[in-house]
Amino acid sequence: xxxxxxxxxxxxxxxxxxxxxxxxxxxxxxxxxxxxxxxxxxxxxxxxxxxxxxxxxxxxxxxxxxxxxxxxxxxxxxxxxxxxxxxxxxxxxxxxxxxxxxxxxxxxxxxxxxxxxxxx
Numbered sequence: 001x002x003x004x005x006x007x008x009x010x011x012x013x014x015x016x017x018x019x020x021x022x023x024x025x026x027x028x029x030x031x032x033x034x035x036x037x038x039x040x041x042x043x044x045x046x047x048x049x050x051x052x053x054x055x056x057x058x059x060x061x062x063x064x065x066x067x068x069x070x071x072x073x074x075x076x077x078x079x080x081x082x083x084x085x086x087x088x089x090x091x092x093x094x095x096x097x098x099x100x101x102x103x104x105x106x107x108x109x110x111x112x113x114x115x116x117x118x119x120x
Contacts, residue, residue: 008084011071015078031075039079042072 018028031039046069053065077087 039076
C-alpha cells in the first residue's frame with residue numbers, strides 16, 4: 001500500500017478510535033454527537049473553503065483546505081461505517097470511464113450530455 005493510502009486509512013482508524021473511546025474534549029466526538037446536520041454543514045463549509053482557496057489563494061492554502069475537507073468527509077464516513085476501501089473501489093471503477101459517461105450511468109442520462117462527446 002502506498003504512503004498516501006496509509007495516511008487516509010490511518011485517519012479513518014484514528015477517527016474510529018475517537019468515536020469508540022469518546023475522549024473528553026475530542027473534536028471528532030463533538031462532530032459525531034452533533035449529528036448528521038452538523039457533519040453535513042461542516043462538509044459544505046469546508047467544500048466552500050476549498051473553492052475559495054482554489055480561486056484566491058496559493059497551492060499550500062488549497063492543500064490545507066482540501067485536507068480539512070477530507071478530514072470532515074472521513075468523519076462522516078466513520079459515522080456511516082463506510083470504509084476508505086469503498087471509496088477507493090468507486091474511484092478505481094471510474095478509471096477508463098469518461099466523466100459524462102460515469103454520470104450518465106448514475107442518472108440514466110445519455111452519455112453525450114450537452115453535445116459533448118465521450119472523449120471529452
